[in-house]
Amino acid sequence: MMTARSPRCLGLVGGLGVGATVHYYRALAKAHAARGMVMRMVMEHVDTRDVFGFMSSGDSVGLAHYFAHSFGRLRAAGAEVAAVPAVAPHLCVRELTALSPLPIVNLLDAVADAVRGSGIRRAAIFGTRLPMDTRVFGALGAVEVVTPKAADVDYIHHTYLSLAMSGEGSEAYYRGLTTLAHALLHAGAERIILAGTDLSIIFTEDTTHFAHIDCARLHIEAILRALMPT
Numbered sequence: 001m002m003t004a005r006s007p008r009c010l011g012l013v014g015g016l017g018v019g020a021t022v023h024y025y026r027a028l029a030k031a032h033a034a035r036g037m038v039m040r041m042v043m044e045h046v047d048t049r050d051v052f053g054f055m056s057s058g059d060s061v062g063l064a065h066y067f068a069h070s071f072g073r074l075r076a077a078g079a080e081v082a083a084v085p086a087v088a089p090h091l092c093v094r095e096l097t098a099l100s101p102l103p104i105v106n107l108l109d110a111v112a113d114a115v116r117g118s119g120i121r122r123a124a125i126f127g128t129r130l131p132m133d134t135r136v137f138g139a140l141g142a143v144e145v146v147t148p149k150a151a152d153v154d155y156i157h158h159t160y161l162s163l164a165m166s167g168e169g170s171e172a173y174y175r176g177l178t179t180l181a182h183a184l185l186h187a188g189a190e191r192i193i194l195a196g197t198d199l200s201i202i203f204t205e206d207t208t209h210f211a212h213i214d215c216a217r218l219h220i221e222a223i224l225r226a227l228m229p230t
Contacts, residue, residue, distance in 0.1 A: 007032060007227045009040035011079025011102060013070055015048055016086035017164035020197035020216065024085040027220045035228070042077040044070045048165070055088055055130060064095035075101045081226050083107075087195045087215055088130045090137055103226070110222040111139040111193075111215050118213065120191050122146055124184040126177060127195035129157045136195045136215070146189040152180055160196050169202035177202070181210040 010028070014021035021043075032039040046066070054063035067089070071082045082102040084090065090108050097104055115123075124146040125132045132153060135145055148156065159173050177199075181192045190211065194203060197216040208214070 005037075005229050007037050007040055007229065008080040009042065009078050010223065010227055011071065011074030011077070011082040012041060012043045013046055013067065013074075013082070013084045014043045015045045016051060016084065016089060017048060017167055017198050019163065019167035019169075019201040020085050022167070023197065023200040023216065024083075024220060024223075027217075028223065031220075031224050037228075040078075042074055042079050044074050046070055051089055055091055058091075060092040060095050063089065064092040064099055067092065067096050068099040068101070071096075071100050071102050071104075081105060081223075083219070083223050085197050085216070085219065087136065087197060088128050091130065091134075093137075105219065105223045105226045107215060107219040107222075108137055108139045110218040111136055111195075111213070112141065114213055114218050115140055115143060115193075118191065122189050123191045123193050123213070124148065124181075124189040125193045125195050126156050126160070126181070126199060127193075128160050129153065131195040132156070136193060140193070146184055146187055148180065148184060156180070160198060163201050164196075164198040167198075167201065174202045174207070178210065181212070185210060 012024065029039050050066065054066060074082055079102055082100065083105040087107060093106055093108060120143060122144045123140060125136060159177060163169060184192065192210055192212040194212055194214045200216050
């Protein structure tokens with residue numbers, strides 16, 4: 001039974017990838033339970049291949065329309081707020097905001113706020129090439145980006161895609177990215193921006209042993225603020 005103290009219903013776009021969606025689901029459910037509230041959520045599973053196709057061609061308008069249709073189905077199912085638990089699809093967030101039938105919890109806004117609040121001046125980015133090349137779509141502001149050598153960029157990109165597509169991590173991935181993170185911090189980066197929600201498969205609060213900013217964690221916190229009654 002809904003009451004004035006019930007949380008708003010979240011519409012979550014899942015599948016980008018499955019591991020990140022599960023991470024968001026678990027974290028949000030745990031946070032609701034800690035507040036003594038029952039989570040209200042509906043989910044729409046989208047095709048990763050379709051989304052990657054729009055992103056690889058830089059078609060932000062097409063991607064926005066694709067997500068807007070999903071948001072429409074989420075709204076019809078009862079959602080009051082929408083979120084996409086992935087960084088790279090935020091390529092289209094401006095266009096999507098204009099089309100969306102639901103208010104969107106924008107991951108980029110949460111990241112930009114955290115970066116400004118941290119006061120950092122130099123950072124490195126882990127994710128696919130899209131957020132690495134675009135400085136997380138401009139969310140880093142004036143922060144200087146420490147760029148790995150080309151072979152390391154390829155390694156980060158392909159490791160991330162493997163995590164996203166399989167939904168599973170490995171000790172080799174964990175050790176490889178951790179070693180690279182420490183090398184980039186030694187080279188002058190003050191934080192590693194974990195700009196890929198599927199990195200949560202291998203990097204948790206307990207296992208991330210380097211200075212970092214976790215985009216997924218920031219996004220989940222922003223979603224909770226949007227859902228909770230005032």
